[in-house]
Amino acid sequence: xxxxxxxxxxxxxxxxxxxxxxxxxxxxxxxxxxxxxxxxxxxxxxxxxxxxxxxxxxxxxxxxxxxxxxxxxxxxxxxxxxxxxxxxxxxxxxxxxxxxxxxxxxxxxxxxxxxxxxxxxxxxxxxxxxxxxxxxxxxxxxxxxxxxxxxxxxxxxxxxxxxxxxxxxxxxxxxxxxxxxxxxxxxxxxxxxxxxxxxxxxxxxxxxxxxxxxxxxxxxxxxxxxxxxxxxxxxxxxxxxxxxxxxxxxxxxxxxxxxxxxxxxxxxxxxxxxxxxxxxxxxxxxxxxxxxxxxxxxxxxxxxxxxxxxxxxxxxxxxxxxxxxxxxxxxxxxxxxxxxxxxxxxxxxxxxxxxxxxxxxxxxxxxxxxxxxxxxxxxxxxxxxxxxxxxxxxxxxxxxxxxxxxxxxxxxxxxxxxxxxxxxxxxxxxxxxxxxxxxxxxxxxxxxxxxxxxxxxxxxxxxxxxxxxxxxxxxxxxxxxxxxxxxxxxxxxxxxxxxxxxxxxx
Numbered sequence: 088x089x090x091x092x093x094x095x096x097x098x099x100x101x102x103x104x105x106x107x108x109x110x111x112x113x114x115x116x117x118x119x120x121x122x123x124x125x126x127x128x129x130x131x132x133x134x135x136x137x138x139x140x141x142x143x144x145x146x147x148x149x150x151x152x153x154x155x156x157x158x159x160x161x162x163x164x165x166x167x168x169x170x171x172x173x174x175x176x177x178x179x180x181x182x183x184x185x186x187x188x189x190x191x192x193x194x195x196x197x198x199x200x201x202x203x204x205x206x207x208x209x210x211x212x213x214x215x216x217x218x219x220x221x222x223x224x225x226x227x228x229x230x231x232x233x234x235x236x237x238x239x240x241x242x243x244x245x246x247x248x249x250x251x252x253x254x255x256x257x258x259x260x261x262x263x264x265x266x267x268x269x270x271x272x273x274x275x276x277x278x279x280x281x282x283x284x285x286x287x288x289x290x291x292x293x294x295x296x297x298x299x300x301x302x303x304x305x306x307x308x309x310x311x312x313x314x315x316x317x318x319x320x321x322x323x324x325x326x327x328x329x330x331x332x333x334x335x336x337x338x339x340x341x342x343x344x345x346x347x348x349x350x351x352x353x354x355x356x357x358x359x360x361x362x363x364x365x366x367x368x369x370x371x372x373x374x375x376x377x378x379x380x381x382x383x384x385x386x387x388x389x390x391x392x393x394x395x396x397x398x399x400x401x402x403x404x405x406x407x408x409x410x411x412x413x414x415x416x417x418x419x420x421x422x423x424x425x426x427x428x429x430x431x432x433x434x435x436x437x438x439x440x441x442x443x444x445x446x447x448x449x450x451x452x453x454x455x456x457x458x459x460x461x462x463x464x465x466x467x468x469x470x471x472x473x474x475x476x477x478x479x480x481x482x483x484x485x486x487x488x489x490x491x492x493x494x495x496x497x498x499x500x501x502x503x504x505x506x507x508x509x510x511x512x513x514x515x516x517x518x519x520x521x522x523x524x525x526x527x528x529x530x531x532x533x534x535x536x537x538x539x540x541x542x543x544x545x546x547x548x549x550x551x552x553x554x555x556x557x558x559x560x561x562x563x564x565x566x567x568x569x570x571x572x573x574x575x576x577x578x579x580x581x582x583x584x585x586x587x588x589x590x591x592x593x
Contacts, residue, residue: 128189246314329354391478412442
């Protein structure tokens, strides 16, 4: 893993463009949208000119966000031999003042590929939609008075940006001077196919020319591989995950390539927005509190029980699951032991989220088998996590792999103790509780099996029964610093490193 020296910090203020498929507050499907809001804002607060660019989807309201035309009739080359040689796009702009945006934001507008679509993801021609975003962003920069020093491409959908920069635009007088950073948020997703089952004919080694928009082979391109190959530096969202993805177990068939590029690979732990996750000012909770007034938090526990129709038992151990209900999150481990835990412990389980049908079905049936002990809200909700984390005693995140994870950080900020597996960003953000040293903020297990999870669960419950120890644990969790300021400073070092690599200074 690359180590970036601290003397890189303090160079000139940078101009940075983040290009991705979603960004809060405009459109949010997952954690990527939160990063696209919070990281540029934190960089802006440090004096840098950070901006974002996403597609202009149907759901983004021009009037609500006060969008203004920035570039009209932008011609984006398609590479097509037959059919349209260019697609006509507009770029609209949102200023942060009064719009809810964190920084200046741009929107690539195209009627066919974005504005006529009800969803962000899930279309057969997504390969074209994301290629258009990549090339459209670069064509916009060519015509703009604002030119970034660094472009940050986030996840596989924008992996063609470094590819285009090093090939199609390698001699462009403007774009050839821009450094590229490729940010991996989840290596498992690499394109519109399952990379584990690719025929020899369809395999993309990453070195051939990017196909034209109307070429069926575009859908076979491994955008993730290409982002890794062509970017100046590569980043992922936690230090531990950056090491894991260079191994066979976590490398998703790209570990050889990542080891080749390890000199420019780094990991920076994501942060959370302390304006949003603040138990003293959170509008979604009934009784504000902080680490110095932890006793106030117990009032939210009763409110939570009442909200979910659970008995008002003060000494019940309320455990929560919040987020995507998928096998990646390791919830099948809990499925093997949930009935036993509910039978043997004074436990109340609250589940908020949606995901794979078999897992959702399990929790639905679990609630039926244990009325008054299990309560579910099996669909996405942006507000309920605040409510749950402010009142629940613990949150379970037993992931198979976890590039970063925001759930455990958000929960800790609200005094909800994490029970997590030692992987990826979970390992970087949660230290295992030591009763002898009185250190740690959660309960960590390493082996991916139900017995290991059960041991961690019982450890948590036994310590929960000692109120003084548990309060001390909550205070340490709440006071651990996950603000974006720390991460943003590390990103500045990363961007300066990218500039040096691009300019062949290292």
